[in-house]
Amino acid sequence: MSQPQPTVLILEDNPGDFFLVKEFLKRTSLPAYEIHHTERVADAIKLLQEQEFHLILMDLFLPDSEGIQTFMKIYPLAKQAPVIVLTGLVDEEVTLGTLQQGAQDYLIKGEYDEKLLEKTIRYSVERKHNQELIMRSEEVSRKKLEALVQERTRELEEAIKKEKLLVDLKNQFVAIASHEFRTPLSTIRFAAEYLHDYLEKIDEAEIRSKLKKIEKQVTHMTALLEDVIMAGRTDLKKILVVKSKIELRNLVDKIIEDVQNSTRNTHQIELNYNVNSKEIDTDEKLFRNIFINLLTNAIKYSPGKESVLLNIKEETGLLIITVTDQGIGISEEDQVKLFEAFQRGTNAASIAGTGLGLSIVKKAVELLKGSIRLQSGLNEGTTVEVRLPVATTENKPA
Amino acid sequence: MTTRILLIEDTEDLGENIRDVLRMEGFNVVWARNGKIGLDTYHEITPDLIVTDIIMPLMNGLEVVREVRAFEKQTGVSPIPIIILSAKATPEDHAEGLAAGANIYLKKPCSIDNLMNAVRSLIAN
Known part of the structure; x- marks a missing residue:
């Protein structure tokens, strides 16, 4: 698959400097760049809004903008294109500022040749590419993390829902227990008090009969409890x-x-x-x-x-x-x-x-x-x- | 003359126990095993007092109480004392029982003393 011809945007208001960089560029063994040239930042902004470039070479001192401000106007629009600053000897402080803000590299006018230009471009393209990869992998990690957080949140919500179900179950149990335990308890209480209160007046057969009722109700209540335990088991x-x-x-x-x-x-x-x-x-x-x-x-x-x-x-x-x-x-x-x-x-x-x-x-x-x-x-x-x-x-x- | 009590209770063992206690205390007891039979028995024997459960099939205790009160109002006979003895134990249940026309609402499990105090306080009047 043939790559489309790479494009470079050169911001340079000095015709001599522009000529030099254009010539050096031709002499490198880099693929032949399609060159777009502007002398003013305003024109460059317009171009950058219209199309994407693969490389930007820029002077910082132009008729409509000076110093780091020039770089700050261009860089946010550069997208994936590495930016290399072309600078004079005296502008060292400003140049270093652009590196901190995102420029890939700089070339000092009059001190570079086609070899240094080629090396600088190659390194810049490579570094920018790697930065992009890192940013993208960070994006992926972030998305993974988000998914993990969402998953965890859902798990928590489910746990809360389960907990709420258990509370409901408990409340229902209390209500039902109130009903269903009161009747057998009633039978047991009457039988026990009957034995206690009237012991002298009753015969052995009646004593046995009341004791039998107590036993039966205890069995009944135990079965009721077993039912509750079985019903409460969620893990079959x-x-x-x-x-x-x-x-x-x-x-x-x-x-x-x-x-x-x-x-x-x-x-x-x-x-x-x-x-x-x-x-x-x-x-x-x-x-x-x-x-x-x-x-x-x-x-x-x-x-x-x-x-x-x-x-x-x-x-x-x-x-x-x-x-x-x-x-x-x-x-x-x-x-x-x-x-x-x-x-x-x-x-x-x-x-x-x-x-x-x-x-x-x-x-x-x-x-x-x-x-x-x-x-x-x-x-x-x-x-x-x-x-x-x-x-x-x-x-x-x- | 022996006081005649109509007991309406569908739980076999409990009904038997309550009947035995009331008999031991000297009352004449007729035991009906659900609300429908209870209401029929009421018309048949005109008891001096009713002790009724609430949760019963065919006709529940509250319906029995309402029917009895409606009948008394309709025919002009003097109202008889009614005690509800129920496993329904919330304050709302209590209020509903009294609103239906019961004189005393006892919740299960009550003691023999509780039951006899209630019976005697109503018979004395």
Whole structure:
């Protein structure tokens, strides 16, 4: 690729000096410069505004400007062109001033020849080029630094957002704990005070019955705490999934019995079971958690109804579990946040609950590499579908 | 004549405990396990006092209190004392309970003494 012819701007009002520099320039082995010549700074400024030059050679004492001022008018317009000052012997102080301000070099009139001119130009061009490179790399470094600062700022913002989420979670927990812990605490307090206040009046059977209630409520509150801890865990990778072979039908029957007992048999759980595999490979605790939460929810949120449906079928390596109720349903707005901890349907205020159940189900389903979907309409009931792999790959903790 | 108390509470073990305490203190207790049954029972037995929970399915305690007060106003029968015993524990909850028409608002967990003081202060009037 051929380079365009380089251009030089020469500011020189003395015809003799201009002639000399032009002649010397011709005799160098530098590429042939296209020479532009002016005698006045005003003309030079005009030229510099019109085009870029590759080199500027300038006298400092011109008809319309003198000394360092001349240089200061030209230099800001020179852009990438190195500026070499042509000076008389007497102007040393001024000349050194121009070097401090950015001139690449100077030549003393009458004391230079084509060789010195060539060397000076070569060095000046080279130095200017290097300066440009340094400036550009500084620009790059600055941009890198800016990007780094932006990245760091974003990280901080995210950390703050996470922190705020935790604070929200904490506040919600305090509010929910107030509700959900007060009822079992109430049962425990009445039972304990009953034993204390009326001990002489009651028989052993009644004492045992009250003690049993206290134990049961302690278990209930402990389970509630476990739920809160599970819901508060954000790093699922650290939760150990312990798989074993489970006889599916037995487990399902047992869970149904447990749920019906704990909900005082208000609803019939109708089971539709269509699974070929006798055993499945899963984490029993997580698996139970999913079923118990979904079935209890279905019953809790369909007060006055008689039954809920539990459908379990097997399809190409997948266990498809659907739980359907005819309850109060969940509005579309509420569905958006329903899988988040402490979120409850706005129509659920008169039904006790923590808002933790579905968030825990979702986590359990994710740990078992499954998926969950929910379909619901206000006062039309809710269907939750969970798909779990029958034989999953090992999930090792990170 | 034994004072008859209508207890409305949906939590099984707690309801049983409150019923046992009230019986031990010499009251006749009828226990309804949700707000809807509670309101029906109120009309059936005309109790001397009501102790009700708030958070219950089908009909909550506040609705029961409002229904009872509305019925009393409509028919001109003299208002009966009502105690709310609830896990809703904020000052706003308290104010809402009294605004609905309850005479005393107790928050869970309350002591037997708290409950009996409330019952006796209302029966004495």
